[in-house]
Amino acid sequence: MRQEKRKELTRAKILQAAKQVFAHNGYAGTSIADIVKKSKLARGTFYLHFQSVEQVLNALLQEVFIDIQRYLTDMQVETLDHKNFKLQLAVLAKSLLSVFQNHRDTVSLLLTTMNAEPKIRTQTLWFQELMQASIRVMLDRGVASGRLKKFDTELMSFLVSGGLREMLTQWLLYGRYANDIEHKVDEMISVYMNGVEKTDKK
Amino acid sequence: MRQEKRKELTRAKILQAAKQVFAHNGYAGTSIADIVKKSKLARGTFYLHFQSVEQVLNALLQEVFIDIQRYLTDMQVETLDHKNFKLQLAVLAKSLLSVFQNHRDTVSLLLTTMNAEPKIRTQTLWFQELMQASIRVMLDRGVASGRLKKFDTELMSFLVSGGLREMLTQWLLYGRYANDIEHKVDEMISVYMNGVEKTDKK
Amino acid sequence: MRQEKRKELTRAKILQAAKQVFAHNGYAGTSIADIVKKSKLARGTFYLHFQSVEQVLNALLQEVFIDIQRYLTDMQVETLDHKNFKLQLAVLAKSLLSVFQNHRDTVSLLLTTMNAEPKIRTQTLWFQELMQASIRVMLDRGVASGRLKKFDTELMSFLVSGGLREMLTQWLLYGRYANDIEHKVDEMISVYMNGVEKTDKK
Amino acid sequence: MRQEKRKELTRAKILQAAKQVFAHNGYAGTSIADIVKKSKLARGTFYLHFQSVEQVLNALLQEVFIDIQRYLTDMQVETLDHKNFKLQLAVLAKSLLSVFQNHRDTVSLLLTTMNAEPKIRTQTLWFQELMQASIRVMLDRGVASGRLKKFDTELMSFLVSGGLREMLTQWLLYGRYANDIEHKVDEMISVYMNGVEKTDKK
DNA sequence: CATGAATGAGGATTCATTCAT
């Protein structure tokens, strides 16, 4: 029993070391040797837990994936077709941000890794697909409830996820909006909404 | 004189080979050996033209860069503060698309390489910055001319460039919108504009 | 007492696993890890019983060695200088075959390992020497009793042991003579005898 | 052109080094590292010429193979159905011996490697098959010409090739018969012939 | 200019062996 705990600990050490090395050298720039060196474990130990750098990346991304998916699943449950659609969106977006913030390093890694080498692409695809699907579900709901115009929600999900990605990149990778990220989220929603919301006035 | 021509040809062969290998293995997955093998030239020859894979990538991206920049510079010259702002945007966007299409492979490479490893990031940064700057200039002009609401044009340039990038990715990397890409561009502009355009009703 | 039995069982498991792995990968191609994996025991357990793969091979060969030696020793005791020398040879040869058949896998391993790497050679040398010595004793007896011509019995023991080895190889390794091996043994004896036997004609 | 010669020389160095290491450690006991060290070439150079130790073994055996095959082919051409069959056999056998002697080290390697690990077995099979086929052809010819009894020539080819192999082993591996090998060959033929030759007397 | 053989550092992977539980 104790031994299992030790194994778990070693695995965690590897992941921790990898996270640091990835942040410093980027995924493609890190070798198993680098991770091993940082972890201060023996070379052979690495192979007891992982077979390749790719698998380590996978394990790391898995962690965020679980949190993000849980978040999105919970969110979906809530009904969105109320009065203050826009306000609710803002609340959702901000709590999603906090999930990202909890995983700063891994999300940075994710941003850096997305759409990269064919071999990696599949490992990050889920993120794009998850985000786009979630966005689209919300949009479809908005359309169905009459709050939004009828439009190509797939295309829109691409535009929003792309915009979101860029914002995350600016925020996490380039350090912009360090303090007023929440405020910027409001602006972002406003921009999208006013292009999408039925104006219906008069 | 004859010799220079030959040199130029050899260089072109290397670039051509590299383009193919990058498309197949991704940038991080290609070694000098790979490029040399594909080019059917001698190993030593490579070093007469480039010092590293990175330099090859650079040269390849340079080609698109020049075309894109020329395009954007020319565009800027034109005045945008006319009546049919939206229509003009569409025209601009579509001709930009054709630039991308002419460089399909290299743009794919660019999309795949952007925001990646720290060492490469700098090489692709110009693309983001160029696009964002251009978008922002247009927006600023729109605001100045009273066609657009007053808003944070920097933020908006992020959102638009992110959306655009995602569309390009879907188009070039994942083969979506193969035929009706132009139509989608119209929708895209419409989405953004109606969120940005002063509604000015009544 | 209980513990000793358990230990014996574990040892047997290792030997059994090793036999299978050897048959599949060959001796040189098997690592301790391979045997451990096949045996489903823990890595450390292996070292409680053996120190190296070589020792396992040794233990396996030991088993056949004991049986063969017992057989040959018993045989020697019998007197051969009777009338029907040839018939008796056939009887002896066939019962030797049955010893081999009982240890099919290990004898195959032996055939595969004989004369191989210097480090192993010593472990299999006994087999050749035992066979050659036994053959030679019989031949010497035949000569002494006047049944056989006078000739170099050492050389002859090499020829016969070599021929025998090749037959075993064809039989056990390559599956030839699956059914009529006994018949072939008769032919073999006949070939050798008629070249060795005094013809004594007229 | 000069460069090709150099390459050939390097390849020869590797083969030479390998031959020595094989002789010392046996095939299974030698690593690429061993060969490289012995050859005093760079590690990478090895891979320019071979992909594995197995390929080196192959190349080495190939050399003998060619010589042996040429020898046997030439021999076949001669007609054997003359008067002094036995004498001719002796001549043939002795010139075959000289081929073996020219390739002492490689033939030793061959003897050591035959019937070994499954992966190698195929590489040495040709030797056994070539010898057995050649022997059988001679025997068949002898039978056809009436010089030899009718018997199972396949079985006999196994017995003879096995006996031959053992003699070679004693000679090349264990240093027996260093001086009078030729004399022993005569005895060997005599032994076999008198068991095979029609006595036909009276 | 172009060639391609040779180089050796560095990274990937396996393996026998130890040791705390």
Place this chain on the structure above:
DNA sequence: AATGAATGAATCCTCATTCAT
């Protein structure tokens, strides 16, 4: 006795780079 996690030496293999032709 048995276990299996950890170890690090040894090996395999690739790669960027040099240099004589």
